[in-house]
Amino acid sequence: MAEKPKEYWRWDEYNWRNPDIDWRKAKIITAGVDVGSVSSQAVIMADGELYAFANMRTGSDSPNSAINAMNWALEGTGMALSDINFTVGTGYGRVNVPFANKAVTEIACHARGANYMYGSTVRTVLDMGGQDCKAIRIDEKGKVVSFLMNDKCAAGTGRGMEVFANLLAVPIVEVGEMSLQVEEEPAPVSSTCVVFAKTEATGLLRDGWPKEKVLAAYCSAMAHRVISLLERNGVEKDFAITGGIGKNVGVVSRIEKELGLTALKPRYDTQIAGALGGALFAKALVEKGTKK
Amino acid sequence: MIANYGYKDGSGDFFVIIDTDKCMECPEKPCVAACPENVLEVMIDDYDDEVLAVREAFRKKVKYSCGPCKPAGKEVVRPCHKVCALGGIKHSW
Numbered sequence: 219m220a221e222k223p224k225e226y227w228r229w230d231e232y233n234w235r236n237p238d239i240d241w242r243k244a245k246i247i248t249a250g251v252d253v254g255s256v257s258s259q260a261v262i263m264a265d266g267e268l269y270a271f272a273n274m275r276t277g278s279d280s281p282n283s284a285i286n287a288m289n290w291a292l293e294g295t296g297m298a299l300s301d302i303n304f305t306v307g308t309g310y311g312r313v314n315v316p317f318a319n320k321a322v323t324e325i326a327c328h329a330r331g332a333n334y335m336y337g338s339t340v341r342t343v344l345d346m347g348g349q350d351c352k353a354i355r356i357d358e359k360g361k362v363v364s365f366l367m368n369d370k371c372a373a374g375t376g377r378g379m380e381v382f383a384n385l386l387a388v389p390i391v392e393v394g395e396m397s398l399q400v401e402e403e404p405a406p407v408s409s410t411c412v413v414f415a416k417t418e419a420t421g422l423l424r425d426g427w428p429k430e431k432v433l434a435a436y437c438s439a440m441a442h443r444v445i446s447l448l449e450r451n452g453v454e455k456d457f458a459i460t461g462g463i464g465k466n467v468g469v470v471s472r473i474e475k476e477l478g479l480t481a482l483k484p485r486y487d488t489q490i491a492g493a494l495g496g497a498l499f500a501k502a503l504v505e506k507g508t509k510k
Numbered sequence: 511m512i513a514n515y516g517y518k519d520g521s522g523d524f525f526v527i528i529d530t531d532k533c534m535e536c537p538e539k540p541c542v543a544a545c546p547e548n549v550l551e552v553m554i555d556d557y558d559d560e561v562l563a564v565r566e567a568f569r570k571k572v573k574y575s576c577g578p579c580k581p582a583g584k585e586v587v588r589p590c591h592k593v594c595a596l597g598g599i600k601h602s603w
């Protein structure tokens with residue numbers, strides 16, 4: 219039997235629970251479910267504190283992805299879906315979360331999630347998601363002041379990075395570190411489209427470029443591309459990055475260098491920011507007495 | 511809030527920039543009716559404010575939908591700008 223090709227793009231799917239919280243003592247249990255084009259997250263909060271979450275790949279349809287993520291977040295907690303007072307759906311599949319009480323845009327959710335994850339000093343949030351990237355300026359409460367979203371092509375996104383990991387046969391979690399192992403920074407790949415960038419990278423490999431150098435050229439192009447979006451929206455300290463690419467040191471360090479700003483270190487997985495913001499919106503809505 | 515709807519691609523930056531704080535103070539929202547392509551809509555945002563937005567279906571093609579209102583090289587005022595007394599809408603190109 220033919221061996222299954224290795225999936226270098228595959229990142230770790232997992233769930234997590236805070237052992238220090240007894241959710242049964244909480245007055246308000248809320249949840250946020252972020253169904254993105256590449257990944258889905260469910261976050262459960264007890265009285266506004268992060269209690270549990272799950273982070274997994276989005277399946278073939280949004281409703282099932284939402285259900286699977288939520289079931290995984292609930293796993294081992296003793297909590298049932300009916301124990302959750304209010305759920306907010308977000309992400310591109312936000313209107314297809316069957317058990318959600320309300321849908322909120324991912325821009326507003328990332329803003330609020332980043333405020334929780336990084337603290338009230340954050341003013342600029344860059345969300346580098348699976349298929350889009352968003353530049354968001356926020357106030358001290360995590361409310362959006364301005365935003366810009368680019369979802370027209372996959373360059374500068376998690377999906378683009380997955381394509382490159384597979385092309386170069388480098389596990390996705392190693393891409394960032396590997397891209398930094400170059401003595402001199404190469405020129406960024408010139409294509410902004412991931413399809414053309416892939417063709418360009420194939421040509422560079424054929425010309426004898428080592429993988430490190432090709433990855434450096436791609437990470438650099440990705441950084442350069444998002445900087446122009448950030449600058450159009452305005453950049454103010456403190457700065458933070460959410461989304462899957464926030465874990466890629468090769469892209470993050472190049473963005474920091476070009477911006478002249480150091481990104482805040484995340485307290486949690488950068489991929490849960492949207493769902494976390496959703497759970498916080500849900501709490502605020504419960505407190506306001508708004509249901510459905 | 512400043513909302514930038516549109517995109518950046520190999521041919522340039524194409525964003526419709528809306529200052530929703532100004533739109534909140536504008537009860538008639540005449541730009542919606544003035545738009546020949548039906549690009550604009552009034553919606554309730556995540557903070558329960560009634561604001562102006564670019565319809566979802568146009569966000570990846572504003573270069574083309576807004577193109578006829580200001581042909582390249584011509585100094586004309588777009589219809590949505592013309593009716594807006596508060597300066598709530600701008601285009602990046």
Ligand code: SF4
Pocket residue numbers: 532533534536538539540541542562593594595596597598599
């Ligand atoms: S863009 Fe101008 S005319 Fe349109 S709603 Fe906003 S303030 Fe009113």
Ligand code: SF4
Pocket residue numbers: 544545546547548549550575576577579588589590591
């Ligand atoms: S430029 Fe023309 S098509 Fe575009 S929003 Fe304004 S009026 Fe509508």
